[in-house]
Amino acid sequence: LARELISQSLQSAQHCLEGQDFGTAYAHYVLVLNLAPELKHDVKEMFQFTLFKWAEELDSLTRIQDLFNCYEQALELFPNDEVICNSMGEHLFRMGFRDEAAGYFHKAVKLNPDFADAKENFYRVANWLVERWHFIMLNDTNRNLIYQKAIQKKVCSGCRTVLDIGTGTGILSMFAKKAGASSVYACELSKTMYKLACDVVAANNMEGEIKLLHMKSLDIEIPKHVPERISLVVTETVDAGLFGEGIVESLVHAWEHLLLPPKPKNECVGPDEYGQVVPAGAVIFGMAVECKEIRRHHRVCVQEIAGVILAETVEFHSPTYAAINSDETVEPYTTEKLSRVPGGYVPLTEPFKAMTVDFNDLQELKNLATRKPCKISVPVSRGGVLDAIVVWFVLHLDHEHTLSTSPTEETCWEQAVYPVQGLPGTSCYSVKPGDTVTMDVSCQDCYLRIQNVSLVTSESGMDIERNFSENTVSLGNEAELCSALASLQTTSTLDCVGKECVLESTEISLLNNVTYHECFKAAISKVLSSLTPSGQSQSMDVDSHSSEMDLKKIQDPNASDTIPDPLYVLDVSEGFSVLPVIACKFGAVKAYSSIEREHHQTALSLISEVNNLPKETLEFWHNQLEDESVLLQRPKSDKLWSIIILDVVETSGLIQQEVMEKAAISRCLLHSGGKIFPQYVMIYGMLIESQSLVLETAVQGTEPTLSLNIAPFINQFKVPVRVFLDLSTLPCVPLSKTVELLMLDLMNPYLNSSSREVKVQICKSGQVTAIPFWYRMHLDEDISLDTSSESSHWKQAAVVLDKPIQVQVGDEVILNIQHHKSNVSIMIKQ
Incomplete structure (x- = not known):
C-alpha cells in the first residue's frame, strides 16, 4: 500500500509540475520523502526545483511565514544541502534578516567550500555584519594597550563591578576580568557579534565569569538582568564624529538606571562607592580644509557635460547637506582617512577646539542635546578653496591615558568630514588670510552637527558674510547691499531658488567626470550614425525653435515631410545619469532612463527642458513597465533598442551582480547594428x-x-x-x-x-x-x-x-x- 501511495504521489507531483501547480507538487514530494527516505538521492533535483518555484510564488504572494516553513521542512529532509541553505539565506537577506542570512550562507560554504554562489553571498553579507573597522581596531596594539591600562587602573582602584556597553568581540570585558573585576557584564545588540563574543569569551576561559546580554544597554534592568548598580561602565561606542553610535543616550541611561552615583565633589568617599565611566570624556577638534577629492564628491563643479547644459534651476547636494534641514535623522558627515585621501588636503585654518564633553557628568550629558548651538569663529591662515570642515577628537580614558583620532596621528581611525556646499560656482568658496570661517556646533539626534558654515570676508572695509547652508548673504552695512551682492555675484541665487536634488556622493563625482560623458557621447554618436540610413543625418544641439517635426525630420529636400521612426536608447546604469539626455541631443532619438526616484526624474526632466528637447524624447522606463522586475524589455512590441547602456562595475570596484545575465537578455533586444555599452x-x-x-x-x-x-x-x-x-x-x-x-x-x-x-x-x-x-x-x-x-x-x-x-x-x-x-x-x- 505504501509503495502504491509513493508511486501515485510521484506521478501526481510530475503532473502538477507540468501544470505549474508548484504548491501541490511540493506537498507530494514531501509525502514521498517522508514515506521513502531512501529515494532522497533520486528525487533531490526535482524537489529542489519544486521548492524554489513554490518559494518564488509564496514570496510574490507575501506569504512569508509559509515560505520559511517550507524551507525549514526542506532542511529537515536535506539538512546538509548547500543549495537549499544558500537559497534560504537569499530569501532572508532580501527581507532584511542579515544575521540569519549570514548563518545559512556560512553553513552552505562550510558544506561546500567550492560553491561559488554561496561564497559570494557570504562575502557580501559579512561586510554588513562585521564591519571592516573591527579588524583594523583589533590590530591597533596601541589602542588596545591604552584601553587595557585605563581599565586596569580603575579596577585596581576599587571598581569591582563592570558593564561593557557595545562589547563587540568582548575585548574590553576580558580586560576588566583579567584586571580582577569581581563581576563583569557585557551587552551587544548585533546577533552576529553577540554570538561571536560568546565564542571568544569561552575560548579565553571566561565563559562563567562574564555575563553576556544580547540586548541594547537601554533595555537593561536591575535586578532583572544585572543584580545591582555597577561601579564602572567601559565602552567604545564612538564613531568618527564621536556621538554617532549613541554614546550620549546610553550613558544618560546608564547614569540614571545602572551606575552607582558619581563621586561628590570635595567629599571623601570610598573607592568602590561611586560610579565611573571609561572613557571619562573627550575634546573635539576641527579644521577647515581644501580638498579636491572631497569637493568632487559633494559639489557639482561643471555647468555643461558633453554638450548638455545643467539646469540652473536644479541644485545638486550630497546627503550630508540634505541632513541640515531634514526631519530625518541622517548622518551629517562622511568619513575619510585624510592621510590617504587622493590628492591630499590643505589646512586653511589652525585646528580649533569645537566641543568638550565629560562622560562622568550626567547633567552635562543631558544638556548636550538641548543646549543652543555654539557659534565658533576661526581665522583663515592660508588662502584656498573652502571644501570641508574636518573633525577629530581626543578621547580621555582617564587623567593619564588618551587616544587621538587626529589625521596627523598613526591611528586606526578615520576623520569626520563635513563638506561645505550650498552656493553655485567655485568662486563663492575662495578664502584668503584675514577672512573668518564661522559655524554652529551642536549635538543633536545623537550626532555632532556643524551647520550654518559661513565665510566673513573683509572687502572695501565691509564685513560680508557668505552662508553656505541657507544661500543667504548678510551685511554689516545694509545700505551697501547692492555693491556687495555685485561683488559676490549672488544675485542669480537670490532671484531664483533652485529645486534641490540630493545625490549620493558617487553620483556627484560621476557628474563631475567630464571624460566619462565625452566618451559616451562619442560612442553614442558612432552607433546612431551607423544606424541612420544614407542621406539622412542626426541633428545635434537642438535649439528652442525646433518642433517635433524638425526633430524627427529626415534632412532630405525631396522628402522633407517624412518622419523617420526614432532610434531607441535605454540607459539602465545605476544611479542618476544624464546619458539619456546626451543621446536625445542627436536628433531622431527616444531615450529611456531607468531612474526611479521622483526628485531625480524631476531633475533630469528640467535638464532636458533647459537643453530645448521636446518632452516626448525622454521617458522614464520604470514608469512604463507593468512588471518592474523585468527591466530589460522591448521599447514597443514591434521595436528593438539601438543602444542599451549597462553598469558593469559597482562603485566599490566589483563586477555588478548578474551583469552577464543582463547582457544575454540585452543582446536579444538589440536592433540590427545596435550595441551594448560597454561592448x-x-x-x-x-x-x-x-x-x-x-x-x-x-x-x-x-x-x-x-x-x-x-x-x-x-x-x-x-x-x-x-x-x-x-x-x-x-x-x-x-x-x-x-x-x-x-x-x-x-x-x-x-x-x-x-x-x-x-x-x-x-x-x-x-x-x-x-x-x-x-x-x-x-x-x-x-x-x-x-x-x-x-x-x-x-x-x-x-x-x-x-x-x-x-x-x-x-x-x-x-x-x-x-x-x-x-x-x-x-x-x-x-
Missing part, C-alpha cells in the same frame, strides 16, 4: 606587498590583542576581497607590472572563458600580500574608460592572500582566474 571589459591587475591591506582584512594572531584569543573567531568573517580602495594612495610596494587578467565580452559571450591562467613576471623581491584589480571598459574598439583613472567615480578592489608569498626578482607567478556568472575570483597557483 567588452578588460580586467587588469598586479601583485603588491601591502601591510595595510593585511591589517584591514584579518586580525594578526594574539599579539595585537594582548594575548587574548580573538583572531580565529572574527577571522571567520574576513572576506578575500577588499573593496572601495584607492590604489593611488594605498601604502604598498608593486612587485610586478600591470597584467591583463580577463576579458568579459558583453556582445560576444562565446569569447569569454570561465577559467584562465596568467603568467606574471616579478620585477621586485618581496612578499606578495594582495592582488589589486581594476577595469578598462571599452564602449567600442577606439573608446574606453579606465576605472583607476584620477577622475573616475569608481574605486578599486584587491584580493588579499591568506598567507603572504615570498618572491624574488625574475620569478614567474601563475594566477588562476575563474569567471562564474558575474563573479571573478583570482588565485595564485602554488
Whole structure:
C-alpha cells in the first residue's frame, strides 16, 4: 500500500509540475520523502526545483511565514544541502534578516567550500555584519594597550563591578576580568557579534565569569538582568564624529538606571562607592580644509557635460547637506582617512577646539542635546578653496591615558568630514588670510552637527558674510547691499531658488567626470550614425525653435515631410545619469532612463527642458513597465533598442551582480547594428606587498590583542576581497607590472572563458600580500574608460592572500582566474 501511495504521489507531483501547480507538487514530494527516505538521492533535483518555484510564488504572494516553513521542512529532509541553505539565506537577506542570512550562507560554504554562489553571498553579507573597522581596531596594539591600562587602573582602584556597553568581540570585558573585576557584564545588540563574543569569551576561559546580554544597554534592568548598580561602565561606542553610535543616550541611561552615583565633589568617599565611566570624556577638534577629492564628491563643479547644459534651476547636494534641514535623522558627515585621501588636503585654518564633553557628568550629558548651538569663529591662515570642515577628537580614558583620532596621528581611525556646499560656482568658496570661517556646533539626534558654515570676508572695509547652508548673504552695512551682492555675484541665487536634488556622493563625482560623458557621447554618436540610413543625418544641439517635426525630420529636400521612426536608447546604469539626455541631443532619438526616484526624474526632466528637447524624447522606463522586475524589455512590441547602456562595475570596484545575465537578455533586444555599452571589459591587475591591506582584512594572531584569543573567531568573517580602495594612495610596494587578467565580452559571450591562467613576471623581491584589480571598459574598439583613472567615480578592489608569498626578482607567478556568472575570483597557483 505504501509503495502504491509513493508511486501515485510521484506521478501526481510530475503532473502538477507540468501544470505549474508548484504548491501541490511540493506537498507530494514531501509525502514521498517522508514515506521513502531512501529515494532522497533520486528525487533531490526535482524537489529542489519544486521548492524554489513554490518559494518564488509564496514570496510574490507575501506569504512569508509559509515560505520559511517550507524551507525549514526542506532542511529537515536535506539538512546538509548547500543549495537549499544558500537559497534560504537569499530569501532572508532580501527581507532584511542579515544575521540569519549570514548563518545559512556560512553553513552552505562550510558544506561546500567550492560553491561559488554561496561564497559570494557570504562575502557580501559579512561586510554588513562585521564591519571592516573591527579588524583594523583589533590590530591597533596601541589602542588596545591604552584601553587595557585605563581599565586596569580603575579596577585596581576599587571598581569591582563592570558593564561593557557595545562589547563587540568582548575585548574590553576580558580586560576588566583579567584586571580582577569581581563581576563583569557585557551587552551587544548585533546577533552576529553577540554570538561571536560568546565564542571568544569561552575560548579565553571566561565563559562563567562574564555575563553576556544580547540586548541594547537601554533595555537593561536591575535586578532583572544585572543584580545591582555597577561601579564602572567601559565602552567604545564612538564613531568618527564621536556621538554617532549613541554614546550620549546610553550613558544618560546608564547614569540614571545602572551606575552607582558619581563621586561628590570635595567629599571623601570610598573607592568602590561611586560610579565611573571609561572613557571619562573627550575634546573635539576641527579644521577647515581644501580638498579636491572631497569637493568632487559633494559639489557639482561643471555647468555643461558633453554638450548638455545643467539646469540652473536644479541644485545638486550630497546627503550630508540634505541632513541640515531634514526631519530625518541622517548622518551629517562622511568619513575619510585624510592621510590617504587622493590628492591630499590643505589646512586653511589652525585646528580649533569645537566641543568638550565629560562622560562622568550626567547633567552635562543631558544638556548636550538641548543646549543652543555654539557659534565658533576661526581665522583663515592660508588662502584656498573652502571644501570641508574636518573633525577629530581626543578621547580621555582617564587623567593619564588618551587616544587621538587626529589625521596627523598613526591611528586606526578615520576623520569626520563635513563638506561645505550650498552656493553655485567655485568662486563663492575662495578664502584668503584675514577672512573668518564661522559655524554652529551642536549635538543633536545623537550626532555632532556643524551647520550654518559661513565665510566673513573683509572687502572695501565691509564685513560680508557668505552662508553656505541657507544661500543667504548678510551685511554689516545694509545700505551697501547692492555693491556687495555685485561683488559676490549672488544675485542669480537670490532671484531664483533652485529645486534641490540630493545625490549620493558617487553620483556627484560621476557628474563631475567630464571624460566619462565625452566618451559616451562619442560612442553614442558612432552607433546612431551607423544606424541612420544614407542621406539622412542626426541633428545635434537642438535649439528652442525646433518642433517635433524638425526633430524627427529626415534632412532630405525631396522628402522633407517624412518622419523617420526614432532610434531607441535605454540607459539602465545605476544611479542618476544624464546619458539619456546626451543621446536625445542627436536628433531622431527616444531615450529611456531607468531612474526611479521622483526628485531625480524631476531633475533630469528640467535638464532636458533647459537643453530645448521636446518632452516626448525622454521617458522614464520604470514608469512604463507593468512588471518592474523585468527591466530589460522591448521599447514597443514591434521595436528593438539601438543602444542599451549597462553598469558593469559597482562603485566599490566589483563586477555588478548578474551583469552577464543582463547582457544575454540585452543582446536579444538589440536592433540590427545596435550595441551594448560597454561592448567588452578588460580586467587588469598586479601583485603588491601591502601591510595595510593585511591589517584591514584579518586580525594578526594574539599579539595585537594582548594575548587574548580573538583572531580565529572574527577571522571567520574576513572576506578575500577588499573593496572601495584607492590604489593611488594605498601604502604598498608593486612587485610586478600591470597584467591583463580577463576579458568579459558583453556582445560576444562565446569569447569569454570561465577559467584562465596568467603568467606574471616579478620585477621586485618581496612578499606578495594582495592582488589589486581594476577595469578598462571599452564602449567600442577606439573608446574606453579606465576605472583607476584620477577622475573616475569608481574605486578599486584587491584580493588579499591568506598567507603572504615570498618572491624574488625574475620569478614567474601563475594566477588562476575563474569567471562564474558575474563573479571573478583570482588565485595564485602554488
